[in-house]
Amino acid sequence: MLTLFLFNNTFLEIVTITFTSLIIIEYLNIYSMVTTWHYLIGVSVAMSIFFYMFCLVFMKKLFLLTDLSGEDFLKILFLSFVSWFPLYLLEILKRIFWPSQKDKVLMIAKTQEIR
DSSP states (O other): OHHHHHOOOOHHHHHHHHHHHHHHHHHHHHHHHOSSOOHHHHHHHHHHHHHHHHHHHHOHHHHTOOOOOHHHHHHHHHHHHHHHHHHHHHHHHHHHHSOOHHHHHHHHHHHHHHO
8 A cells, every 4th residue: 555655657567666676675584584694695686686787677568567766765765665664673672572482592502601
């Protein structure tokens, strides 16, 4: 619904906008779920973003994509953040108030390490 409110465009543009937002949300989900980052994760996410941007710019006709302006991209980032952040906040609160057994052991180990 927020997409329809922010963008007064054709169906094809809405499809491009929502798919781009979906991809950004999936990268944010990767960020929020991975606890130990390996450099290959960062490289693969960066390459994936590069290839998607390449498709947006050079393969518009093949995938029936539309042009996105800078303002559209900012709206897409806002849309992605609004849909991802509440769930991420709930995940953080869950970790704080109801930590897993692993987190409890790690907290105990850190307090013993400090002593």
